[in-house]
Each structure stands twice: as C-alpha cells, then as structure tokens.
Amino acid sequence: MARGDQLTRQWRIIHALIASPHGKSAAELSDALDCHSRTVYRDLEALQMAGFPLYTEQEGGKTRWSLIDAQRHQMPLPLDLTELMALYFSRNMLKVLEGTALFDALSSLFDKVKATLPPAYIDYLEALSRRLAVGPRAHKPYRRFKETLEQVQAAVQSQHHLQLSYWSMHRQSMTQRRVAPYTVWFHDDTFYLIGHCDLRRTVRLFAVDRIERLEVLQSRFEPPADFDAQAFMQGSFGVFQGDPVRVRIRFEPSVAGYIRERIWHPTQTLTPAPDGGLIFDAEVAGLDEIKFWVLRWGAAATVLAPETLRAAVRREAQQMLERYAATAPPASQTAITDRPPPHDRP
Incomplete structure (x- = not known):
C-alpha cells in the first residue's frame, strides 16, 4: 500500500477520534473508512507507536478507542484540536505576505499553535504537508514596503489624512495626492489603499508599493457610514475601476x-x-x-x-x-522557441 494512502487513512482516524468524545470502535472506524478492521487495528497501533495518546476502554462488550487528551490540548479560544491542526497546516499558503507585519503576527500565531499541539501531532502534520506542496508564484517583496504598509494601516485606524507621492504606472508620472484612507485591500498578491483622493475628487485605489513618499497629516476625516469596500470592488474584474x-x-x-x-x-x-x-x-x-x-x-x-x-x-x-x-529571434534561441510547450495551459 502506498505511504500516502496510509497517511490519509490515519489522518481520518485521528479526525474521527477527536470529533468523538466517547471514542470509536474498530468496527465503526472500518465502516467509516471502508476498509478491513485488521487495517484499522494496524493503523491504531502505528499511531500509538508514533506517540499519539490513544487509550481504550470497554463499553457494552466492545473496545472503544479515544484520544486521552483531545480536550486538554486546546488554546483558550473556541478552537478544537482539528481546527488548530488545520491552521498550522495552512501556514505555507500565506508566504505571499512575507515581509509584512501581518505575516510576522501570523508567524507568531503559528509558533503558539505549534507549542500547543502535542509533538506527535506536529510530526504527523509535517508528513502530511509533504503531500500538499504550495508552489511558488509571482508576488511582490513587501519587506521593502513594510513601514509604508504599517503607516497606511495605522492611518486607516486613526482616520488621519495621508499625503502621498504616488507613481502612476498608467501615466508613468509622479503625482501628489491627499487621501482619506478608508481601507486596505489585498488582491492578487498586492496591497491596495482604497480612499477618497482630493486630486480626483472621488474614491480611488493606490498600490501600496508605488507610494514613493508618505506623510500622516494631523487633519482627520470621517469615512462615509455607508461605504462598503466589497460593494465598491464588486464590479471590477480585478482592481481597475470604470463604467x-x-x-x-x-x-x-x-x-x-x-x-x-x-x-x-x-x-x-x-x-x-x-x-x-x-x-x-x-x-x-x-x-x-x-x-x-x-x-x-x-x-x-x-x-x-x-x-x-x-x-x-x-x-x-x-x-x-x-x-x-x-523582428526575428537570435539563431541561438530558435531551437528553444520551436520546442513544444512542456505542459498544457494553466
């Protein structure tokens, strides 16, 4: 049997035991997993040897399996052990935020989750994570803009105007803007500031990484009570606005x-x-x-x-x-250009 199938089945056993405060019999587990009870017994023994705190008790002439500390290993939050494990498992999916205060806070949270989970659970998650790889994708290196993003977020919270020196990619020019920052919007690996622009006299979007200089002004504003960022962006196919x-x-x-x-x-x-x-x-x-x-x-x-x-x-x-x-490509590139694509359209 493939190692991956075994890991998946054992993960489902763990999930079933966590979800059942009174435990499960081997017969109930084999029915749920659609496999032989002997396979379930082998998986339960393997989990015990791996360090999972399994124990058995007799009830009505049947042996029931339980996790002895499924309730003890919880943070003081309304999260069960399965949710904590899922949260830790998702950490690699958030690497596009690396270099931001948000990512630092998430890293701290993951460290706390890791400290809360029993070592055997962490080892098991690491084994499972090797079967679910998160591939790298194009994203912006926000470490260079960490301070700018923090200032923007602080201004949104305190409702202070911002004075921006903003590079317009479309016009290829630098403009000066006084903006009332309403919210920060994250889309397609880019942070945007949504706010009312005094120059354009309407609500506009600004890519945070194209803010060259920023000053938090003393003047304050009151955002419209009915402004909804989700509704504002709903019509856009991405982030661009228009009729x-x-x-x-x-x-x-x-x-x-x-x-x-x-x-x-x-x-x-x-x-x-x-x-x-x-x-x-x-x-x-x-x-x-x-x-x-x-x-x-x-x-x-x-x-x-x-x-x-x-x-x-x-x-x-x-x-x-x-x-x-x-134009024609250099002769040295012709062979590469003429090769068929290595895979189908993404």
Whole structure:
C-alpha cells in the first residue's frame, strides 16, 4: 500500500477520534473508512507507536478507542484540536505576505499553535504537508514596503489624512495626492489603499508599493457610514475601476473546461455552445483588465461584445503581429522557441 494512502487513512482516524468524545470502535472506524478492521487495528497501533495518546476502554462488550487528551490540548479560544491542526497546516499558503507585519503576527500565531499541539501531532502534520506542496508564484517583496504598509494601516485606524507621492504606472508620472484612507485591500498578491483622493475628487485605489513618499497629516476625516469596500470592488474584474459594461466572450472547446471550473466574476453566466465551446457573459467595471484576460487565452477567446472591447483586442493583436513580423529571434534561441510547450495551459 502506498505511504500516502496510509497517511490519509490515519489522518481520518485521528479526525474521527477527536470529533468523538466517547471514542470509536474498530468496527465503526472500518465502516467509516471502508476498509478491513485488521487495517484499522494496524493503523491504531502505528499511531500509538508514533506517540499519539490513544487509550481504550470497554463499553457494552466492545473496545472503544479515544484520544486521552483531545480536550486538554486546546488554546483558550473556541478552537478544537482539528481546527488548530488545520491552521498550522495552512501556514505555507500565506508566504505571499512575507515581509509584512501581518505575516510576522501570523508567524507568531503559528509558533503558539505549534507549542500547543502535542509533538506527535506536529510530526504527523509535517508528513502530511509533504503531500500538499504550495508552489511558488509571482508576488511582490513587501519587506521593502513594510513601514509604508504599517503607516497606511495605522492611518486607516486613526482616520488621519495621508499625503502621498504616488507613481502612476498608467501615466508613468509622479503625482501628489491627499487621501482619506478608508481601507486596505489585498488582491492578487498586492496591497491596495482604497480612499477618497482630493486630486480626483472621488474614491480611488493606490498600490501600496508605488507610494514613493508618505506623510500622516494631523487633519482627520470621517469615512462615509455607508461605504462598503466589497460593494465598491464588486464590479471590477480585478482592481481597475470604470463604467459598468456588459461583455460577451466566446471560448473555444479547447479551453472551455478551464473557464467553466472557476468563478471569474460574481455576475458571470456561462452558456454552452453547440460545438462544446462556451459563451461568457458578465457586467464589469471598465475594460482594461478584461482585455488582458481575453488576450491571455490567445486565439481560443473571441470577444462578441461590446465593439469597443473587440476593437481594443484587435489593436493589441495587430501590434503584436507587427512586432513579431518586424523582428526575428537570435539563431541561438530558435531551437528553444520551436520546442513544444512542456505542459498544457494553466
């Protein structure tokens, strides 16, 4: 039997025993796991040898297995042992926050959880974690912006205005902004400040890592009582804002499965096409990000509406064609370029 199957089965046994204050018999465990009772006995013995505090008691002529200290090893919080183990297990998923005070606080929390759990539980979690790897992904090194993020968060809490020197990536220029900071928004591995900008006289988003200089002012503000960050961002396909517009995009059968398996936008509707393709409909705020999303799928995506989005994608594709037609890769790179892709579309 594969080691992974054994670990998974033993993890389910631990979970079942933790959830049962009166314990479980081997027969009950074998029914729940759909395996032979002899297999359950071997797993229980292996868990005991690993250091798990299992004990048995007789009840109605049956032997019941329990965790002797399932209640004792708890933090003074409404969390049971299973929840604490799940919390510790999730630590690698939060590495995109590394370099922030939030990550430091989470690291401290994980250390406390680790100190609370019995050593055998930690060893078991480490074995399980080797079967669930969290792959690296592109993210911003927030260690350089830790102080800026802390100042922004403090200003949000104290409701003090901020004076920003902000680099606009779109305009490629530096601007000075006086902002009433409403909240910090984390999206796609980036921290954003949402607040009212005196320069634009409306609520805007600012990427924290593009704040070059920051000053917390003495003046204070009162945020609108009805402001809701979730509602404010709901129409956006990512973080860009704009007028609401209905988009309709056809996806070829080759990528329809990838589109179908995710919720890309809260307003989306998916309509199957007769040939196995898919029609994506949604009402989004602005067209910038949806344009880049369409281009990501290459020739497998066709904009049906609106015409402004069709024209924007057409221009982008034409510029790409002209650029590739005007230049050729160095001979040394030709062999690499001509190789087939190592895997399917992500």
